[in-house]
Amino acid sequence: MKKIFLLLFVFSLLGCEKDDICDATTPTTPRLVIEFYDFNASTETLKNVTKLKVKSDDVAEGVIFNESLTTPDRYLSNSSKIFLPLKTTDVTTKYNFTHNFGVAGSENTDILEFKYSTQEFYISRACGFKTLFTLNATNPIIPTEPFSSASSWIKNIVIVKSNLENENEVHVKIFF
Amino acid sequence: MKYTLKYSFSLLLLVASFLGNAQEVKVKDSIKPKTERYGLRVGVDLFKLTRSFYEKDYRGIELVGDFKLTRKHYIAAEIGTENKTVDDDRLNFTTKGTYLKAGFDFNGYENWLGMNNMLYVGMRYGFSSFSQTLNSYTIYNPNPYFGQAPEIPSGEKFNGLTAQWVEVLAGAKAEMFKNFYVGMSVRLNYLVSNKKPDGFDNLYIPGFNRTYDGKFGVGINYTVSYFVPIFKSEVKPKEGKKK
Numbered sequence A: 001m002k003k004i005f006l007l008l009f010v011f012s013l014l015g016c017e018k019d020d021i022c023d024a025t026t027p028t029t030p031r032l033v034i035e036f037y038d039f040n041a042s043t044e045t046l047k048n049v050t051k052l053k054v055k056s057d058d059v060a061e062g063v064i065f066n067e068s069l070t071t072p073d074r075y076l077s078n079s080s081k082i083f084l085p086l087k088t089t090d091v092t093t094k095y096n097f098t099h100n101f102g103v104a105g106s107e108n109t110d111i112l113e114f115k116y117s118t119q120e121f122y123i124s125r126a127c128g129f130k131t132l133f134t135l136n137a138t139n140p141i142i143p144t145e146p147f148s149s150a151s152s153w154i155k156n157i158v159i160v161k162s163n164l165e166n167e168n169e170v171h172v173k174i175f176f
Numbered sequence B: 001m002k003y004t005l006k007y008s009f010s011l012l013l014l015v016a017s018f019l020g021n022a023q024e025v026k027v028k029d030s031i032k033p034k035t036e037r038y039g040l041r042v043g044v045d046l047f048k049l050t051r052s053f054y055e056k057d058y059r060g061i062e063l064v065g066d067f068k069l070t071r072k073h074y075i076a077a078e079i080g081t082e083n084k085t086v087d088d089d090r091l092n093f094t095t096k097g098t099y100l101k102a103g104f105d106f107n108g109y110e111n112w113l114g115m116n117n118m119l120y121v122g123m124r125y126g127f128s129s130f131s132q133t134l135n136s137y138t139i140y141n142p143n144p145y146f147g148q149a150p151e152i153p154s155g156e157k158f159n160g161l162t163a164q165w166v167e168v169l170a171g172a173k174a175e176m177f178k179n180f181y182v183g184m185s186v187r188l189n190y191l192v193s194n195k196k197p198d199g200f201d202n203l204y205i206p207g208f209n210r211t212y213d214g215k216f217g218v219g220i221n222y223t224v225s226y227f228v229p230i231f232k233s234e235v236k237p238k239e240g241k242k243k
Helices: A002-014 B002-023 B046-054
Strands: A032-037 A052-055 A081-084 A092-099 A108-124 A128-135 A141-143 A156-159 A172-175 B035-045 B058-068 B073-087 B091-107 B118-137 B152-177 B180-194 B216-234
Touching: A052 A081, A141 A156, B035 B046, B035 B180, B046 B058, B046 B216, B058 B216, B073 B118, B091 B152, B118 B180, B152 B216
Parallel strands: A032 A172
Antiparallel strands: A032 A081, A052 A092, A092 A108, A108 A128, A108 A141, A156 A172, B035 B058, B035 B216, B058 B073, B073 B091, B091 B118, B118 B152, B152 B180, B180 B216
């Protein structure tokens, strides 16, 4: 009899459901990972951008680069690596890349359009599905003005990895 | 649910009393021979039955049976069918299928002669054949710059799925009226094999119930069953363990 009650007790503990919250470490829908490099260096050298704001025309605000800030500075990046969300409901996402945002005289905006295909994958009960992206083999990134143009601050783009699987990899290198 | 159970019990117990009366028309000997009754006990799981009434997204029935082999050993089986729709935050799916569990029970309760009450532990091997239909899902996007994508309807059906598992259980059965038993059992399940669909998972398996990250699962049933006596055997006084 005692054993049965013990078993009942164990069963009641098993009722707790811990797999109902999607763990933050689970790879889900990835963002596009971009690294910035020095265009003038003879070897590939990472270079920090200054006050880079990236914004879509479809959204009121820019992409948040610094979650901890509450000032408009949270939309500005001063690092050599940024993460950009792509639209999961579309196969094209257009971003305005504004370098030296708010700096009089040197503010410069280039527009890049990313073209890709999407595929959905099952993750788990708690996380549901994720979308993975594959950048198009031809013309995956279309600039509105050629990189050779003097007014373009972006000088070259290299696709490192066209299939976006997680955020621990670099997908695109931008030289400026 | 409490009330539904109560009514079900009352109804069944009423039926039981009639059946009980019908059986009592027998000529009694002046000296009763010491006999052990053997037979088949068949019943139904009230838990699944009542859930079908109060839960919109659930239909299920389970028939149970056990057969007394020796004073302590029973062979036992459950057969059932389930149709369950699960609506989670990010997924909505329907599982449909049938299952069969077979095994044995070991009775730890010292009965008086002729009684078949049980406090038991047992094991089962379970097999389920089922299908999953993914009704709808949402894309998990931790960076909803463009807003969260709406729920996507699917309707994709995965057929021909199977699972096998082992259960250990503990339970009790008590005779309420002549030959009528009520019982309950709790079960711990361990998946042995699980044929998962391509691009989805078996989040619910008929008979096994909800699956978790690991291989374990839990189950419960409340049964009413009727004991069909098949034969009696006389107990030889010398081999009796009782003093």
